[in-house]
Amino acid sequence: MRPVGSKYLLEEPLGRGATGTVWRARQRETAGAEASVAGEPGETVAIKVLKEELAHDADVVMRFLRERSVLLRLTHPNIVRTRDLVVEGDLLALVMDLVDGPDLHRHLRDNGPFSPVAAALLTAQIADALAASHADGVVHRDLKPANVLLQGTGEGDTAELHPMLTDFGIARLADSPGLTRTHEFVGTPAYVAPESAEGRPQTSAVDIYGAGILLYELVTGRPPFGGASALEVLHRHLSEEPRRPSTVPEPLWTVIERCLSKEPGERPSAENLARALRTVAAGVGVHATPAQAEAALGVAALLAPDPSPATVPGTGTGGTGDADPTQVLPSTGATYDPAAATSVLPSTGGRGGPGGPDADPTQVLSSGPGGQGQDYGQGQDYGQGYGRNGADPTRAMPPVPPGPPGGQPEGPHPWESQMRAARDRNEQTQYLDPGQDPLRRRPQRQPAQPQQPPQPPQQRPQQQPPQYQQPPAPYQQQAPAPYQPPQHQPQQAPRRQQPPPQRYEPEPPPREREPRPRREPRQRSANPMRIPGLGCLKGCLFVLVILFVGGWAVWEFSPLQEWIGTTKGYFEQIGDVIGSVRDFFNDVGTWFK
Numbered sequence: 390m391r392p393v394g395s396k397y398l399l400e401e402p403l404g405r406g407a408t409g410t411v412w413r414a415r416q417r418e419t420a421g422a423e424a425s426v427a428g429e430p431g432e433t434v435a436i437k438v439l440k441e442e443l444a445h446d447a448d449v450v451m452r453f454l455r456e457r458s459v460l461l462r463l464t465h466p467n468i469v470r471t472r473d474l475v476v477e478g479d480l481l482a483l484v485m486d487l488v489d490g491p492d493l494h495r496h497l498r499d500n501g502p503f504s505p506v507a508a509a510l511l512t513a514q515i516a517d518a519l520a521a522s523h524a525d526g527v528v529h530r531d532l533k534p535a536n537v538l539l540q541g542t543g544e545g546d547t548a549e550l551h552p553m554l555t556d557f558g559i560a561r562l563a564d565s566p567g568l569t570r571t572h573e574f575v576g577t578p579a580y581v582a583p584e585s586a587e588g589r590p591q592t593s594a595v596d597i598y599g600a601g602i603l604l605y606e607l608v609t610g611r612p613p614f615g616g617a618s619a620l621e622v623l624h625r626h627l628s629e630e631p632r633r634p635s636t637v638p639e640p641l642w643t644v645i646e647r648c649l650s651k652e653p654g655e656r657p658s659a660e661n662l663a664r665a666l667r668t669v670a671a672g673v674g675v676h677a678t679p680a681q682a683e684a685a686l687g688v689a690a691l692l693a694p695d696p697s698p699a700t701v702p703g704t705g706t707g708g709t710g711d712a713d714p715t716q717v718l719p720s721t722g723a724t725y726d727p728a729a730a731t732s733v734l735p736s737t738g739g740r741g742g743p744g745g746p747d748a749d750p751t752q753v754l755s756s757g758p759g760g761q762g763q764d765y766g767q768g769q770d771y772g773q774g775y776g777r778n779g780a781d782p783t784r785a786m787p788p789v790p791p792g793p794p795g796g797q798p799e800g801p802h803p804w805e806s807q808m809r810a811a812r813d814r815n816e817q818t819q820y821l822d823p824g825q826d827p828l829r830r831r832p833q834r835q836p837a838q839p840q841q842p843p844q845p846p847q848q849r850p851q852q853q854p855p856q857y858q859q860p861p862a863p864y865q866q867q868a869p870a871p872y873q874p875p876q877h878q879p880q881q882a883p884r885r886q887q888p889p890p891q892r893y894e895p896e897p898p899p900r901e902r903e904p905r906p907r908r909e910p911r912q913r914s915a916n917p918m919r920i921p922g923l924g925c926l927k928g929c930l931f932v933l934v935i936l937f938v939g940g941w942a943v944w945e946f947s948p949l950q951e952w953i954g955t956t957k958g959y960f961e962q963i964g965d966v967i968g969s970v971r972d973f974f975n976d977v978g979t980w981f982k
């Protein structure tokens with residue numbers, strides 16, 4: 390078993406994501422004071438070993454050290470606790486509590502969509518975790534089902550799922566200009582907020598957008614915006630409004646719509662989101678009292694935005710890229726998988742600001758015992774310092790990005806290399822065989838598990854009772870069915886005027902679009918009245934005139950006349966010919982009499 394630092398031993402890989410591989414590991418000895426959890430020898434933990442390319446990046450290492458204290462102090466019942474951060478030679482690792490359960494993406498894939506009540510209660514807990522981290526100034530930036538681990542309690546119908554948000558800070562660590570030497574942001578296209586896609590400044594509202602997408606996915610089984618490529622998905626985030634599936638109750642849709650607002654300032658705070666979701670869960674169930682149903686219908690009033698959202702330093706500001714218009718990603722052409730792992734999406738622009746690559750780490754590394762585990766400082770500097778580009782959503786074509794700084798030799802176009810990097814990293818989490826020997830081999834990819842196509846919502850027989858009236862357990866999942874409001878809904882309840890719910894149609898599979906050939910501008914018609922046959926008649930007349938003029942020229946200017954010996958003029962000869970033809974027809978006429 391491979392040691393990590395002096396305190397941990399890697400046992401078996403649990404899974405691999407875009408930023409690293411997560412291992413089940415065992416504590417060798419009690420960790421020092423630098424860890425937030427000392428742990429006992431023999432205790433099992435999960436260790437995320439960051440990818441080599443991250444570990445080799447000086448910017449990431451510095452960020453890792455600076456973020457240390459933030460990550461270690463982030464504790465909440467719905468956040469996977471980071472116990473320790475280890476830097477050992479070329480290895481960067483986060484030691485976490487081991488969560489015994491699948492991630493939400495896998496759970497959704499295996500069990501199908503949640504009932505609205507279950508989805509609302511689950512997302513409310515995730516919102517609790519976000520509220521705690523936002524209060525601490527930490528924005529997750531990569532919220533998606535794969536980053537929610539489910540600690541299950543109980544079995545079958547009585548199972549309760551305890552969601553735990555993981556990968557906090559990973560986006561911040563991986564968001565390093567050192568990776569490509571140009572700007573990037575880390576995210577997963579299906580969950581990326583419009584402002585992140587455009588390179589505008591980001592705040593904690595990006596997590597609320599992610600929570601809205603996640604909530605939509607929980608009740609429908611798929612995120613609202615899909616597409617054939619990452620580019621198409623980003624465009625849809627920017628320009629399309631989500632459609633309400635018929636399976637989503639009106640109050641829950643109000644919450645989803647507000648979370649998915651294109652304008653970050655209109656999204657609710659995490660705290661208000663949690664409260665609103667609990668109000669909705671209480672009001673759409675069969676046991677809801679009239680007052681609870683009424684409260685659920687008035688949920689919009691609970692969705693007040695955060696007056697002072699936590700900001701993501703360095704996003705959308707600073708650097709020379711502020712004035713740059715929207716950077717639109719080139720299409721990879723490959724089919725886009727909404728469940729794909731975190732991508733690193735490119736943008737371009739200058740660098741600058743505090744915390745930039747030139748900033749020194751606030752603490753000096755010191756060797757730990759035996760030269761293995763090391764203890765690093767807790768300088769608290771959130772600076773990321775890499776400017777984002779200003780946004781202009783109307784621009785569709787990318788401008789030519791600024792050339793390499795310092796007159797570096799020209800390589801491939803930055804977007805080419807960045808999209809290649811994005812593609813390389815856009816790998817789905819692989820669930821690895823526990824039998825692999827971590828000592829001998831690096832974790833290998835397993836043969837891809839057959840992806841179940843997203844299940845379309847099943848039609849339910851008319852006679853069946855409404856699905857969301859009586860969930861047997863808070864988190865029991867049910868196939869979606871059209872939402873029926875609680876029966877004891879008071880008649881006079883002031884309902885918002887709402888269009889009749891649309892049936893949720895699964896989107897057709899994405900097709901490759903072929904570029905349309907450019908049309909030539911239409912010629913003005915010479916036959917504006919469109920008289921039938923006129924075009925053909927004109928052509929015939931034109932041919933006759935040409936033949937007539939041509940014949941005249943040949944007759945008059947060639948020695949044809951002399952050869953034939955008639956010495957007649959052209960018109961005389963034509964007259965003779967016409968006369969002969971007329972005589973011929975007269976003769977023919979007399980034969981038939």
Ligand SMILES: Nc1ncnc2c1ncn2[C@@H]1O[C@H](COP(=O)(O)OP(=O)(O)OP(=O)(O)O)[C@@H](O)[C@H]1O
Pocket residue numbers: 403404405406407408409410411435437469485486487488489490491492531535536538555556730731732818
């Ligand atoms: N603390 C943990 N305890 C138990 N299993 C974990 C823990 N953290 C992660 N895992 C497992 O490891 C898998 C890979 O995690 P990881 O965070 O690297 O991937 P991801 O979130 O799918 O991808 P990305 O890094 O791109 O967001 C998870 O899907 C989960 O099954």
